[in-house]
Amino acid sequence: MSLSAENLSEHSGIARLLGVIEQEIVPLTRDGVDKGNKVFGAAILRKDDLSVVLAGTNNETENPLWHGEVHTLKQFYEMPASSRPQPEDCIFLSTHEPCSLCLSAITWTGFDNFYFLFGYEDTKSVFNIPHDLGILQEVFGVERGEYVRDNAFWTSHGIEAMIAALPDAESVGLRDRMVVLADLYAELSATYQASRQDSDIPLR
Secondary structure, eight states: OOOOGGGTTSHHHHHHHHHHIIIIIHHHHHHHHHTTOOSOEEEEEETTTOOEEEEEEOOTTTOTTOOHHHHHHHHHHHSOTTTOOOGGGEEEEEEEOOOHHHHHHHHHTTOOEEEEEEOHHHHHHTSOOOHHHHHHHHHHOOGGGOOOSBOSSOEEEEHHHHHHTSOHHHHHHHHHHHHHHHHHHHHHHHHHHHHGGGOOOSOO
16 A cells, blocks of 8 residues: 555554654654753654655754754755745654644644644653643643644644544554553653753753
C-alpha cells in the first residue's frame, strides 16, 4: 500500500507517524535535552507520500520562543522557496499537543492540520510541564485544554485516539509502539527535569 494523507487513519499511516517520531524527532530531541531544552519536537511531512520534509526540536536555550513546533516552522521557512512545499500540501506532526503559542504558529503559517502523540494531560502530569493548560485557562479562558479541534483553519488529530478507533487486531502492535515511545520520552523527560532548575528558560 502506498502511503499518503488519505490513509493516515489506517494502520500503515499511523505506523508511519510513529516511525517519524522514533527515527527523525527523538534523536534530535535527545541532543536538545542534553543541552537543557524541553522534550517537545515536530516534523513536517508531504501529504502525497508522507516523506519527511524536515524534523526539529525545542531550542528554548537559544530563544524562549523556539518551542519544538515553532523552531521547526522557522527551519521550514528558511528552506529555499523552490524546494519548500506549500503548507496545505503538508502534514504537521507534533510529539505533544501544541501549546497556545504553537497553535497560533501553525495557524499563521497556513497548515490545515496537525497530529500529536501526547495530549495536554500527559504534558502536565507525566512530563511535569503544566504551562500549556495553565496559559490556555488563565489567558484565554479555555478550560481543560478544550479548544475547537475542527475549525476554519485546521483539524487536530490525537494519535492515541486514532489507534483506539482501529479494530483490536490492527491496534495491538501500534499500542506496543506507543509504550516504547512513552518509555523513551520518560527517559528524555528525566534528563530534562534533572537540569531544569539550572536553566534560565522563563517557563521551565
